[in-house]
Amino acid sequence: MEKYRLSPDELFWRCDPNQFEFATTAELSSLEGAIGQDRALTAIEFGLGIEDDGFNIFILGEPGTGRSSTIKKILRKRAADRPVPADWCYVLDFEDETRPGLIELPAGKGKEFARDVETLVGRLAEDLPKVFESKTYEEQKNRIETEYQEKNKALFQKLEQQVSDEGFILQRTPNGLVLVPKKNEQPLSQQDYEALSDEERAALDRKGEAMQELLNEVLRQIRDLEGEMRREVARMEKDVLLSAVGQLFAELEEKYQAFDRILAHFESCKKDLLSRLEEFRPSQGPQITLPGLKMGGQEPSFDRYRINSFVDNSALKGAPVIYEPNPTYFNIFGRIEHVIQMGNAITNFTMIKPGALHRANGGYLILDCREVLINVFTYEALKRCIRNKEIRIEDMAEQFRLIATVSLKPRPVPLNCKIILIGPPLLYYLLYQLDTDFRKFFKVKADFDRMMKNTWENVQQYAQFIATHCREEKLLPFDPTGVSRVVEYAARLIEDKNRLSSRFLDLCDLIRESAYYAGLQGRERVDTSHVELALEAKIYRSNKTEERIQELIDDGTILVDTEGSVVGQINGLSVYMLGDYAFGKPSRLTVRTYLGKGGVINIEREAKLSGPIHDKGVMILSGFFGERFAQDKPLALAASICFEQSYAGVEGDSASSAELYALLSSLARLPLKQGIAVTGSVNQHGQIQPIGGVNEKIEGFFTVCKAKGMTGEQGVIIPAQNVKNLMLKPEVVEAVRNGQFHVWAVATIDQGIEILTGTPAGEAQEDGSWPEETVNGRVDRRLLSMAEVLRKFGRGGEKSGEKGD
Structure with missing residues (x-):
């Protein structure tokens, strides 16, 4: 057992604050670009650099990985060095007043042209009469x-x-x-x-x-x-x-x-x-003026000669970078406004308003893919604009009218814009698979990873990231210990000692909350105690359900043993997901074996309470028993597996190793230590496979053992591959250091069963038999005896049948 037990140092990765050469993050320079996203940044640079058609960019990744903030920073920096695009003005086409004309002017000239013509119109109205x-x-x-x-x-x-x-x-x-x-x-x-x-x-x-x-x-x-x-x-x-x-x-x-x-x-x-x-000519007789109605004696109008300064880029200092948070059809492609006069909707060319695509023309347009897809007409119209290289303002309601109405048809604006869509991976791959146009118009994929390597360079950049965020939001600076604790939390988020999380949204929240508690205490800098306080406060705000379940375990309503040994009974570990909070708790798993040919019966499956992955894990157990024990005899085994006091759905295969341990215990009639909980999936060869949520599962069982009383014999068995995922709370690490709690890492079922029973698992001999008084030997003898009994019953049935005939 000792060789599988993990040391305290293996349970947690500590970020050494001494590696930082600053007193507070206020001394650090601001971070330029994103951390650990080299692949995505390379793709973005390629997509922005190539001018060929269709090389628009789709940025995919999980929310909170800095997709939006990163692309905005890159575009703002890049746009500053690019020329300001032209202005566009709409004027009345006197030959066809329903199709306003379009004039392109250098940046800033459009506004000046409209202002000059406005002065001219005033003079015309004054001088011509x-x-x-x-x-x-x-x-x-x-x-x-x-x-x-x-x-x-x-x-x-x-x-x-x-x-x-x-x-x-x-x-x-x-x-x-x-x-x-x-x-x-x-x-x-x-x-x-x-x-x-x-x-x-x-x-x-x-x-x-x-x-x-x-x-x-x-x-x-x-x-x-x-x-x-x-x-x-x-x-x-x-x-x-x-x-x-x-x-x-x-x-x-x-x-x-x-x-x-x-x-x-x-x-x-x-x-x-x-x-x-x-x-x-001067009007004769009294003038009659009604709102919206032009009478014979009314003064002539000169509005038709005015200029609609449609797109004004006079205030830009480079190419435009536009982010449209609400990409409705009209917000993207522009609209023709109307005013109600005398019960009629009146419009003219001066009421043509630009959309985000017009304002971004000559520069960059950033859109949220999900928002684009849920807004009617927007996605198809966006592809049409890219295909035709023009922005056309249309009245989409016209398609659904039974009677055609006279409306303006503004001449289209030529399109020269790099479009960036931001969305989750699921949307990217669905569009790529289901929409043939998508792969033609968005050829550049910039994939933001949710994790990065835990290197010295990245840790230093994390410090710069914290410094930049504190500077931008005017927060208290962090000292090296505070930075180290944030970096450790980043490793905990991704559940990997060798990786750091890229979920900067969660990290920014932690930075803000830590600075808040430091401010409450009147401190001038944030240290590790404030980060710990923020983490504990966040848990407290979210763990009401966890506490209720713990109370049910404490008062005996939910049956969980943490002492003694029982045959065919084991503590499996489950993770409960409640939105932004996850926690682990043990569940009692029992197995009963008996004579028969029914194989392994999953009670959860029969009750339709298990998911397909859990069912697969149970079915694998039959393959394990067949490969190991049924080479020289048939399996005369029937077994039932049940999660006790489970009234909701069960999914995942992380309990398959626990189910196999309980099966072996029941067949070998060897009791399992109830102070040891188990997690890990298993394959048909008996190899333990890694699982998720290992930290929550260990901490959940530790909480139960702590409440019921620590004996020094309690602990958790985990897959050996999950050792790199351990980022346990300091309380658990300290208990392991003091010998009150243990964590074992195993690679096979045989290693785990030895820990649980204290009995050697045994290795198969050359003739295929197993050593006596080993777990495998006892199981093999039990299965052999069950097969013999079943054979005898079969013979008795045959004789009885012959006699009856």
């Missing part, structure tokens, strides 16, 4: 009207002379101009007309028809002159308006002469202004 009130406009209009009035007058004078020469008078009536025959310069009366002879009347009528045609011709000429006058006035007004508009635009055209797209837009604006000439 005054054009039609100016003296110059009135003079030119009066000149044109006077000129055409003279032409009209000349036509009428000539017409009147011709009519008079032919014996007619031109009279004006409410119905228009009328030709009337005259006599002695007076209109011919009806009586005089009737007194004329037929030949005179006919001649007069012929003259009247000719004069009427002449009148109609003159009237047509007058109408043509009036049309010419209106057209001349319109040309004049356009010239006057164009002159005024040209003066207003001239300054901006000179300023932006290097931007052809802006100059073309200005030309379109001027053409549109000329086409709206009627709106700029």
Whole structure:
């Protein structure tokens, strides 16, 4: 037994505080980058460096391993050296107002352009209406009207002379101009007309028809002159308006002469202004204004000439780094806002708003993969943007409408952005397997490990990490003992003396809590006592259930023996997982063996209380017995295995070695020491295999033994492979040092059964037999006798059957 017993130094790895060359972490420089993530950092550098399509990055790893904080630091540092991307502006397309135009400008120019145009719009609204009130406009209009009035007058004078020469008078009536025959310069009366002879009347009528045609011709000429006058006035007004508009635009055209797209837009604006000439004339009569309703007397609007400074990068000092915590469709790809006026939803190009992808264009966009997947449309639209290399703003509700509605269709923005998704490994592998597009668009995998090697360099970086965190959050600094205890806790988290945890979220919480308790005590630095206090306080906040179970063991409600020896009974060890807290407690496991061919019956399985892994562990036991004891005889064995007082599900194979020990004990009729608990899985060759939760299991049984009374004979048997996982509490280590408690590490069932029974296991001899008075020898004889008895019963049955026949 002594050769399998572990020394106190093997139960815990101690981080020596003397290796640190500082008084407090305040003396250390800040940590740059991540600790122990060389593989992931290499992948990130590759993904950020390559510019080819599809080499976006998926960062996978467990939450709390520093995935988000690390990539943000890397991107901020890298983005500072990259050029600031261009600004983007939306303008009205006067040919198709439903498809706003897009203008690209150097960084900072978009905001300036929008501000300049806003000033221009103000001047247009102020100056253009005054054009039609100016003296110059009135003079030119009066000149044109006077000129055409003279032409009209000349036509009428000539017409009147011709009519008079032919014996007619031109009279004006409410119905228009009328030709009337005259006599002695007076209109011919009806009586005089009737007194004329037929030949005179006919001649007069012929003259009247000719004069009427002449009148109609003159009237047509007058109408043509009036049309010419209106057209001349319109040309004049356009010239006057164009002159005024040209003066207003001239300054901006000179300023932006290097931007052809802006100059073309200005030309379109001027053409549109000329086409709206009627709106700029002074209104006649009272004005009627209703909200959202444009009446005839309302002032003209110049909003259509404004600029939507869609993406403004004037404040950037490098490439943008955008993290969108809520990646809804509209938050990522932008939206078109509406306002409700008179019961209608009104929008225009100035209400187009950018999304995170627009703001990150030319830089980097960081998204949480889970959030992307749970938001409708986002993932598919993101792939579509990557595939088409453009960001298109669309109304997704349009797909579900029965009737199509008129809406804006903004022109898409070209996409040049590195997209980084962050998620757990499960999501990465599911997407890779189920979505063929995923592997094309996210070709770089950066895998953040949950652990790192326990090296001197990494321990020193841990100290820098603590220093950086204290500096950033203005916490009390740690002294070397405090740093050492945090590093030891990191090894405990990962359950490996040769590894340190990368779950920095948990470590940051420990740093904060330790600094808090140091502050309560009025200390200027955090030492190991404060870290211990924080750990104990965290356990106290979470271990209510553990204490309740311990109380049930103490008062005998849950039956657990820690003294004496019993045949076919052993203490197995289980781990209870309650969210962020895990603890171990012993469970009594009993085995009963008897004559039969039923094999090993797992009562938990029959009651449907066990999981598949536990069932597999029990089935392995049959393979062990068959290989070791059934080479020269059949197994005439029936056995039942049960976890006593277990009313919930049982899963895992860590109790399979305990079940095998109890089976051997029952068959050999050798009692097992109840002061020794067992954990470990077993294979068909009888080799003990490692398990998880070894620290919690040992500490759980230690707590029970301490409550019931330490005898110096108590302890736990663990797999030899789990020795490297031991990071036990100082209380347990001290008890082992004082000989009150023990931990044994075994590699085979034979080694464990010797500890539990105090009897040699025995080795198979050349003829296949086993030495007498060994555990294996006693089991072999018992199985042989059971086979003989079963054979005799079989013969008796055959004879009885023959006699009956």
